[in-house]
Amino acid sequence: MSVDTLTDTSTAVNMSCVKLIQTIDAECCPQLLAEPLGTDDAKRLAAALRVLADPARLRLLSLLGAHPNGEACVCDLTGPIGLSQPTVSHHLKVLTDAGLVGREQRGRWAYFWVNPEPLELLRGALAAPIGGAGPVA
Secondary structure, three states, X not given: OOOOOOOHHHHHHHHOOOOOOOOOOOOOOXXXXXXXXXXXHHXXXXXXHHHHOOHHHHHHHHHHHHOOOOOEEHHHHHHHHOOOHHHHHHHHHHHHHHOOEEEEEEOOEEEEEEOXXXXXXXXXXXXXXXXXXXXXX
16 A cells, blocks of 8 residues: 655645744834835734734634633633634634733643733834824814
8 A cells, every 4th residue: 555645845835825923022013104114014014913803813802801810711712702612722822822812721721811012012003103293184
């Protein structure tokens, strides 16, 4: 019996479709309205915003932020969000990899909470500069 294996070329082609999650940090989030963005800055900021550009991930952030304990287990989130445990876990992994959510393993369960610093970086990137010129009346 023969077993098919992927060649290096095939693997490279397949891996080129995988997108890395943008970590949301000071480097990713230049202030949008302070000066024109360069190509690289625009790509990094767009990648960071793509992490949030999903209704399920926005809802998960909202649920975590509003949770009475400030943290929740996946089992606490599947019912309110109406998605399966694997799907919720996937979205939480994306948020965790981006730095928006913290994670701690406690026995069999993983608990998650919102990290406010990356959200503040995104807010700052989208805020109008203080004392910046507005529209001319």
